[in-house]
Each structure stands twice: as structure tokens, then as C-alpha cells.
Amino acid sequence: MQIKRSASAHWEGSGKDGKGTLSSASTVLNETQYSFNTRFADGVGTNPEELVAAAHAGCFSMKLAFNIQGAGFTADSLDTQCVVTLDTESGSISGSYLTVRAVVPGLEKAQFDELVADAEKNCPISKLFNTKITVDATLA
Structure with missing residues (x-):
């Protein structure tokens, strides 16, 4: 499909x-x-990098939610921020930095870290990127 x-x-x-x-x-x-x-600069409106950051944060969060569900848990909340860096000298995106704060009752940190690593590598937007992806994940 x-x-x-x-x-x-x-x-x-x-x-x-x-x-x-x-x-x-x-x-x-x-x-x-x-x-x-x-x-x-600081104009009113959006820009391509902001939209890519929103897409990466949303895609990563959804993939992580599916991973958590597949492990037999349900997230109370996943809050993900993404910062995309545009290197103006090279004219390319030099990185995507994801910060996720998760509340998942019963899920152990080691298993959570494995699910995060899989989401980082396998969400479709991560697969689209040709840049460094960094994740800072906290399980509450």
C-alpha cells in the first residue's frame, strides 16, 4: 500500500x-x-525547517507510540520537541535533535531506551534524512 x-x-x-x-x-x-x-530572521510565518522539525517530532512520536504498544504498554503522554539545524554555509540541514519526555506506566528504562532507538532509526522521516539525528529521551 x-x-x-x-x-x-x-x-x-x-x-x-x-x-x-x-x-x-x-x-x-x-x-x-x-x-x-x-x-x-524573525519574520511572521513559517519556514521549511520548522515544518521539517514538526514532521520529525510527529513521526518519531507516532513510531514510538506504536513501539510502546507493541511492547504491551500504553503511553500516558509523549512530548517531543525537534530542533532542525540549517547550516547556511553548506546550505544543508546539519542535524535533527529530538527531545522526548514520556510517561509510560510500568515500562522499564532499558526497554524504553530500546524502543526509542528503534523509533529514531525507523520512523519514515528519520529514514528520509541524510543528517545526524540525536535523541535525548526521558522516561518519567
Whole structure:
């Protein structure tokens, strides 16, 4: 089975002075503004790296939830933050840093660490990356 999702970008003007919008088929993004300032400064709107960070945090959390379920547990909560670093000199993403705080009654730390490591390697967004992925995981 293949699942396809789509989004689109519209851009007007030059790279630095132009502006654009992003939209998704689900309409969660609906002509959401992005520009040079939202990517490289502090403008209002989003940017590709922020969207990649959201995708990685969401994908990792869902994969970890499935791993925890497969081990016979249910997470009360998984809170994941992702920081994606854009190296402006090389023009590439140089890293994705995930921080997850989990509340999973009955799950031992050693098993949790194994489930985290699997989620880090096997969530589809992690597989998409060609960069260093780091995870800091805490089980409460």
C-alpha cells in the first residue's frame, strides 16, 4: 500500500525580497506565509525547517507510540520537541535533535531506551534524512 500526501508552494519575487505561501491538501496549511525573514530572521510565518522539525517530532512520536504498544504498554503522554539545524554555509540541514519526555506506566528504562532507538532509526522521516539525528529521551 502506498499513501500519498501533498502540499504546494507559491513564490513571488526574488529570493531575499520575495514572499510565498504554503498550502496542504488537508488545508491545515492554507496559504501560510513564508519568506526570507521567516527562514533566516524573525519574520511572521513559517519556514521549511520548522515544518521539517514538526514532521520529525510527529513521526518519531507516532513510531514510538506504536513501539510502546507493541511492547504491551500504553503511553500516558509523549512530548517531543525537534530542533532542525540549517547550516547556511553548506546550505544543508546539519542535524535533527529530538527531545522526548514520556510517561509510560510500568515500562522499564532499558526497554524504553530500546524502543526509542528503534523509533529514531525507523520512523519514515528519520529514514528520509541524510543528517545526524540525536535523541535525548526521558522516561518519567
